[in-house]
Amino acid sequence: MHPAFSVVFLTTLIGAGQGLFLALFTVESYAAFGLLPAQADSFYAIGSAIATILLVLGLFASFFHLGHPERAWRAAAKWRTSWLSREVIALPAFMGTVFLYGVAHWFGINPVLAELPSGAPVNITAVLGTLGTVLAFALYICTAMIYACLRFLREWHTPLTVINYILLGGASGFTLAAALAATEAPDVMPLLASWALIITVLGLIGRAATLIRNARLKPKSTLQTAIGIKHPKIVQKAMGMMGGAFNTREFFHGQSAALLRSLKWVFLLTAFVIPIGLLSLGLSLAAGGTLLLAFVVQYLGLLAERWFFFAQANHPQNLYYQSVA
Amino acid sequence: MTQQSVQEVKNTTCYMCACRCGIRVHLRDGEVRYIDGNPDHPLNKGVICAKGSSGIMKQYSPARLTQPLRRKAGAERGAGEFEPISWEETFTILTERLGKIRATDPKKFALFTGRDQMQALTGMFARQFGTPNYAAHGGFCSVNMAAGMIYTIGGSFWEFGGPDLDRAKLFVMIGTAEDHHSNPMKMALSKFKRDGGRFVSINPVRTGYSAIADEWVPIRPGTDGAFLLAVIHEIIQKGLYDRDFLVQYSNAGELVNVNETSDEFGMFLRTEVPEEEACYDPQDKLWWDRTTNQPVVTHAEGADPFLLGEFKMKDGTPVKPSFQLLLERVKDYTPEWAEGVTGIPADTIRRLAYEMGVTARDQRIELPIAWTDSWGKEHDTVTGNPVAFHAMRGLAAHSNGFQSIRALAILMSLLGTIDRPGGFRHKVPFPRPIPPCARPPNHPNAVQPNKPLDGMALGWPADPDDLFVDENGGPVRIDKGFSWEYPLSVHGLMHNAITNAWRGDPYKIDTLLIFMANMAWNSTMNAVEVRKMLNDKDENGEYKIPFIVVADAFQSEMTAFADLILPDTTYLERHDVMSLLDRPISEFDGPVDSVRIPVLPPTGQCKPFQEVLIELGSRLKLPAFTTKDGQRKYRDYPDFIVNYETEPGSGIGFLAGWRGRGGEKSLRGEPNPNQWEMYAKNNCVFHHELPKSYQYMRNWNQGYLEWSQRNRITRYAEPILINIYSEVLMRFRQAAQGKGFSRKPPAHLAKRVETFFDPLPFYYDTLEAQATDKHQYPLAAITQRPMAMYHSWDSQNAWLRQIHAHNLLYVNAHTARVQGIEDGDWIWVESQWGKVKCMAKHSEAVEPGTVWTWNAIGKAAGAWGLTPDANESQKGFLLNHLISEELPACERGVDRRVSNSDPITGQAAWYDVRVKIYKVGAGETAVTEPQFPPLKPYPGQVERKSIWNYFAGKKGGKQ
Amino acid sequence: MTQLALVIDLNVCVGCHACVTNCKEWNTSGPAGPMVDQNPYDKDPTGTFFNRVQTFEVGEFPNTETVHFPKSCLHCEEPPCVPVCPTGASYKRKEDGIVLVDYDKCIGCKYCSWACPYGAREIDEHQRVMKKCTLCVDRIYDTTMTADERRPACVRACPTSARLFGDIHDPDSEVSKAIRENGGYALMPEWGTQPANHYLPRRKTNIRIREDELERADNPLKIDSQLPKPGKAEPSLDDVTSW
DSSP states (O other): OOOOOHHHHHHHHHHHHHHHHHHHHHHHHHHHHTTSOOOOHHHHHHHHHHHHHHHHHHHHHHHHTOOOOGGGGGGGGGTTOOOOHHHHHHHOOOOOHHHHHHHHHTTOOOOOEEOTTSSOOOHHHHHHHHHHHHHHHHHHHHHHHHTOTTTTTTTTTHHHHHHHHHHHHHHHHHHHHHHHHHOTTTTTTTHHHHHHHHHHHHHHHHHHHHHHHHHOOOOOHHHHHHHHHOSSSOOOOOOOOOOOOOOHHSSSSOOHEEEHHHHHHHIIIIIIIIIHHHHHHHHHTOOOOHHHHHHHHHHHHHHHHHHHHHHHOOOOOGGGGGOOO | OOOOOOEEEEEOOOOSSSSSSEEEEEEEEEEEEEEOOTTTTTTTTTOOTGGGGGGHHHHHHHHBOOOOOEETTOOOOSSSSSSEEHHHHHHHOOOOOHHHHHHHHGEEEEEEEOSSSOOOHHHHHHHHHTOEEEEHHHHHHHHHHHHHHHHSOOOBTTTTTETTTTTTTTEEEESOOTTTHHHHHHHHHHHHHHTTOOEEEEEBOHHHHHTTOSEEOOOOTTOOHHHHHHHHHHHHHOOOHHHHHHHBSSSOOOOOOOOOOTEEEEEEEOSSSSSOOOSSSOOEEEEEEEETTTEEEEEOOTTBOOOSSOOEEETOOEEEEEEHHHHHHHHTOOOHHHHHHHHHHHHHHHHHHHHHHHHHHHSSEEEEEOEBBBBEEEESSEEEEOOEEEEEEHHHTTTTTHHHHHHHHHHHHHHHOTTOOOOOOOOTTTOOOOOOOOOOOOOOOOTTTSOSSSSSSOOOOGGGGOOOTTTTBBBSEEEEEEEESSTTOOTTOOOHHHOOOTSSSOOOOOOEEEEEOOTTTTTTSHHHHHHHHTTTOOOTTEEEEEEEEESSBBBTTGGGGOOOEEEEEOOGGGGGOOOOTOOOOOBBBBOOOEEEEOOOOOOOOOOOOHHHHHHHHHHHGGGGGGGTSSSOOOHHHHHHHHHHSSSTTOOOOOOOBBBBSOBBSSSSSSTTTTTHHHHHHHTOOOOOOOOGGGGSSSBBHHHHHHHHTTTTTTTTOOOOBBOOOOHHHHHHHHHHHOOOOSSOOOOOHHHHHEEEEOOOOOOOOHHHHHHHTTTOEEEEEEEEEOTOOOOTGGGGGGTHHHHSSSSOOOEHHHHHHHHHHHOEEEEEOOOOEEEEEEEEEESBBBBBTHHHETTTTTOTEEEEEOOOTTTHHHHOGGGGGGGSEEEESTTTTOOOOOSSSSSTTTOOGGGOOEEEEEEOOTEEHHHHEOOOOOOOOOTTTOOOOOOOOSSSSSOOOOO | OOEEEEEETTOOOOOOOHHHHHHHHHHHTTTOOOOOSSSSSSSSOOESEEEEEEEESSTTTTTTTEEEEEEEHHHHHHHOOOOHHHOOOOOOOTTTOOOOTTTTTOOOOOOHHHHTOOOOOOOTTTEEEEOOOOOTTTHHHHSSTTTTTSOHHHHHHOOTTOOOEEESSTSSSSHHHHHHHHBBBOOGGGGOOOSEEEOOOOOOOOOOOOHHSSTTTHHHHHHHHHOOOOOTTTTGGGGGGOO
16 A cells, blocks of 8 residues: 555554553553552643644644545544544544543643542543543544454454554553653653553564564465456556556555565664663653653654555555556 | 536547547537447447547647648758748748649659548649659558459458458458457457357467457468468368369469460460450450360350369460469478468468368358359359458568468468458459559659649559659659559558658659658658658758648647648548548448538638648649639539539549439439538438349459449459469569560569569568578567557547557567566667667567567657657657668669568568667666657647646536 | 446457547546546646556467456445445445445545455546446436437447446346356455456357368369379280280
């Protein structure tokens, strides 16, 4: 597939935004159960603001993918069948929840609504946080399922796609949260950095598993099934047009196999290995700058990962578009 | 869509290629909304091809020329610098210049035309002007196919006749270009295959029609003659020929004088009856009768000739039936021999010969159609042997093409398939006598100031006295047509006109008028040098070809070299006729002609070229266009078409339908003032279906021949016997041998004429191959016709050029890999005449010794309304740069050149070129070469759109 | 239930592209148009087409088949492109099975094209909505046209009648018969999309000639050859023996 930058940015930005929110609410939950000291509202508010910005940027990027963004509202119509439609519903819902969560913290509007049997108070932010958590996971699933549900894009058609979207988004979000905590809530930095480390390692495992799986994939469609002729040797000589078409632009990354191979190592290093190192360093030195660097490197790595994710997917339609003559 | 849009449907005839299908043009608010095939047209029955469906993009193309243009003073030819002038000024310039030429030496005006479909008018204009220097594109197209077949069976393929696939069981297609007779061929092929027929394609390349063949037989280019002769060898050896057919309808049994010392050696023996000097084949030859064992006049009651054997006449003259001579000729042309030449395994050749022979013999068709033959014998049925053939430029465009095509026509005759069901069938006005009656002038005096040419500019020589040569045997025509170099050049040699005029050999001319032929590019051989010639000046700084006028609808490469450009209309903006006087669209069952009627007004100042000719003819006061008192005779082209008669009161005009005052007559009749309207009401086509009994065996069908004579389609109703043995060719050979009373060739051409004018087909290596070191240039290079493009015309077509934006050189994958050439590599293709840089494409569908590309996709930068970086000029290439228009003559020490053509007909030998290929050097750019300075758009060309959302109808909001 | 479809006969398709450009000219000025052409006179011309003819070579020289392969939307019975559309712009008509795009609803997200394994959808990069073959839905129900005209433009244009059109659910239709009797098949059956369009394979006709068919009693050579006949006066057994 041709990796569209709109979609690369959309998925990585909202993935990080979702992860960041999950990190914030993780902290709040720990605190609610007294496992951590309570943190200042400003930490949550700033975090939510950053998450909202990431989500808005992601949404903004997504509009570049649409031929008619002014009609984007129509995309909510087919939520019964279309994961894309579901994403279109989940994203603003989540975004609104994060926004409200941040507002509640910023203005300190946080009345206790109820108490749990354990005595823990259930206040507005807890409700919003829980709702946001559900929506964050729903959004991860929707986003990932847009790709994972396309059964003939076999590189994507695996539960690993969903797992990776959650882990990779989560990793970048937690790394960012750790960097934020370094200045805004130093107490929780170790917890967040540790989680970031754990999720990044899990992400590496998940992503590596996908790479290994995809390397072993045998194409289900062949030229033989594409044109229905049984012969081991079939070569396309002309695809019916010579100046290119939508089919040659949308479904081919247009880069060499060598570039793809090297990009694989680049993203494995930048999205996982280097951030793991930087997170460990930042954790041990309690250095906010290092953690921020970890996020930046990891985010760049994830851009490469996402580009690779699209590029690696080999669409069966490409069987019909192999030769210019 | 809008409510108030005005929708109309108008019928006319397509001109996106030469096929001439009936079309319906749907207009919305005066713009073309849709063009579909006319279901009521006999030719295409509602279907239409890719080109025809893209007419909209031709109509609104930015390559269109819209006003008369004059080369800017001081600008070089080829630079494309023009200024607009008015038509009045244009006509003034032309009338003055041409008037002066006509009053002094009319042959200094030369008119050559491309695939124009109006050769009857252009030829008539030239003749009226008085110049012999006229030809259309036939000489570089397929004249071998016309001449080789017509000199043998009195008809040929495409407009002249074709395979009867309705009833054939086996169809053999050899070297066919897909642009010829395209839609009817496609329709027939599909029906034939679905009816269970077997389709064999013999072709170096498997594309287009060959793709759906049941068997593809790859063959080396230029060796078709060897294959056909080997098949003939097998057919005779196994006795698979149709003896009865040959006896009755060919000269197979006629006795030939084989006394080598006689002046009459090689000629038929004749009875003593003095023959009338006329254009037919008198029935005065002899057979050796089997029953009486003595010579008798052919077709004598109860006689049956020996086809084989040697006999002695009473006077001791040894004689043989011509079939015996054929048998002797093919004795050594065994399949094993042919395998070495053609690359086709001997077993395959043998099997194909048996398939042809056994199918012809055992699957005989008998139709209950009674007819009477030329000898008065009545037949209850028409029989046929269902083996059909089709061939075109693949056979024709070789310097041995004429003899190869003779071999094909003879094979078709041996199988008994001429004008019979399931075989080959003629189309009116064919068959013609062998050769047809029109003769070229035979003396330089035919050209006189202020007089029409005394004879037809193009005709059919029957013996050396018909050649158009001077006292020394030198050519009179600028292209050396009908000279001893190419005696039977029945379509002229347009491909040599520019080179000869530039060199002044045989003489210099003044004005060259080219109509829709791209002679600075794909229609010329040796394009690089010819472009220089067009721009070359003599020591006085004058152009060697002083004045060049180009009439075309589009900004072709040739227009850039014009001094004066005459903007033609498109086919949707003009009247036209597909006339029986020209190359009509007749069907097997009878004559058909058709018209174009404008569906749109002319764009800008475009003027149909016919109108230009009528105007010029009137201004120059050419007799046919002027009344006795010197007044203009015809208002315009439609008026001319209605009222012109070949002779006053002849009743024969350009159109055969709805003649007579009220349109009540067909074929012959007085002019009908409402003829155009009647064509318009009848789908623009006239189809006269013959009675069934006149639809077959027409060479010898008394009823048909008399019908044809009554309607003045032919002058004589004599039978047209198939020329297995060609006495016409023998007459030329005889002259070359110094025998007989006719003219003799100049000494330096005697050997050439003697060699090639063999009365029986023979195989020889092409002339270019003979002049080439085949180890150095191991590959044959040819072109194929893409079905979605016609010649160079369609690169200006926004839809069609997306399908073929550039061309690649197809190379057999094995051949390429041996040379280290990978798929898509840039390579050089080099012949001994030039080299071209292009991209290679691996293919398994090409014979290993052949490379090929699509014809005429490559363009010069900036031509045809394209930007200078368009794919056509950056990646596309032209094979013509590798092909020379001349070959060195064989003699040592003599600076003589002959055309790179068939030595009999002057057919351009496009497909003879030999090449080598190799990868480009490391530093070489990925751009085709040679390159030429880019052309700029001319004044009057509309702006090129960069994004086009075509939607017909102004109210539809076309963007 | 009706399922309209094309059946494309590869046995007779010569690859002439008539269906390609006739489709374009009909549809560019119709409800499905305009169909953009970009760089129409420039480098790398490209545009929206609903139908393409491709060429494949099968096998190795000299046993090569050249196959011309027209391809347009296959109007799948289980169209994967339809459920993924977030707006409902892509839909399959219940009444005749044609898969269509409502341009007014299409947001140009291209997701449907990702979901189509056949590459049958092409976005119009100028109008920025997804386009595809409509089976000329604006022709086939137009009662102002003759019955002959109420067929898709590509079908009418095709010079080899390689394109058949009809209801594949009607067992007596021309298309159903063609599929049944001539080995009609679907593309990429592995995905279960059940394309409505079918293809008919190449079929070969061969002639078998038996040895004894080559020589026949009426062989004309027997008539024409003058086999050497000895003179009556030459010696024979009659001169030397009596029984």
